[in-house]
């Protein structure tokens with residue numbers, strides 16, 4: 467299937483690792499010109515070929531989203547696709563946390579800055595250049611836990627629930643002008659959030675009295691009742707991003723796509 471993405475311009479946040487890296491690689495493979503934002507680049511990002519510009523930016527800085535979008539316009543002449551992927555544990559934070567009593571006011575503030583307010587600011591910056599092109603596609607990477615309230619990561623879940631609500635509101639307002647806005651809700655994805663030292667797998671391993679690999683291969687899929695029995699691969703999320711970014715999805719807006727191995731059980 468030709469996704470008709472060749473020559474379009476995208477901004478991808480959190481592009482140096484994990485889902486964002488897979489999205490960047492996939493869009494470049496479709497001929498998209500990509501502005502990739504993260505605080506630092508990685509060898510994996512640097513090795514990608516195509517029309518790619520890395521913008522070093524800390525999305526907890528309120529000025530950063532605007533600068534990233536400006537760079538897309540100055541470098542590539544406009545903006546068609548915005549992938550708000552950066553999110554998860556804010557810098558210096560390790561998740562999961564297991565109780566509402568764990569995060570304090572400052573933790574809540576930083577969680578919302580990173581997972582919700584940075585998206586608000588990026589969308590605000592992107593609307594004008596997208597309208598100038600006659601429309602565009604915004605894909606927000608949310609989480610299955612936005613729709614499954616639980617004591618674990620309560621601040622993160624609430625920020626992602628806000629992101630789902632925002633997405634639907636934006637889809638209503640801007641569909642008549644050609645901008646589509648959708649969320650993807652991954653289940654647990656095998657990225658640095660899980661795999662790195664001190665990451666989610668290590669935290670759960672300490673609780674469960676086991677090791678990191680056992681958590682990722684067995685404990686987490688069982689704990690989260692994943693129908694597929696395994697964590698999600700970042701590429702499986704990236705492929706859905708590409709479809710939603712494409713004009714082949716022209717009638718898809720305000721939708722939420724679960725890429726979660728069967729994590730969410732409700733209809």
Ligand SMILES: NC(=O)c1ccc[n+]([C@@H]2O[C@H](COP(=O)([O-])OP(=O)(O)OC[C@H]3O[C@@H](n4cnc5c(N)ncnc54)[C@H](OP(=O)(O)O)[C@@H]3O)[C@@H](O)[C@H]2O)c1
Nearest residue numbers: 480481482483484485504505506524525553554654655657
């Ligand atoms: N992994 C999961 O299990 C899972 C599940 C559900 C939803 N999600 C969602 O999927 C998205 C991506 O998660 P991931 O697991 O792929 O993340 P990841 O592998 O940990 O990568 C995070 C990316 O964000 C960048 N980043 C971190 N802090 C930043 C900041 N302050 N400013 C700019 N960029 C920053 C990182 O680069 P730098 O560190 O260089 O800045 C990196 O490129 C998030 O929205 C997350 O909530 C993930």
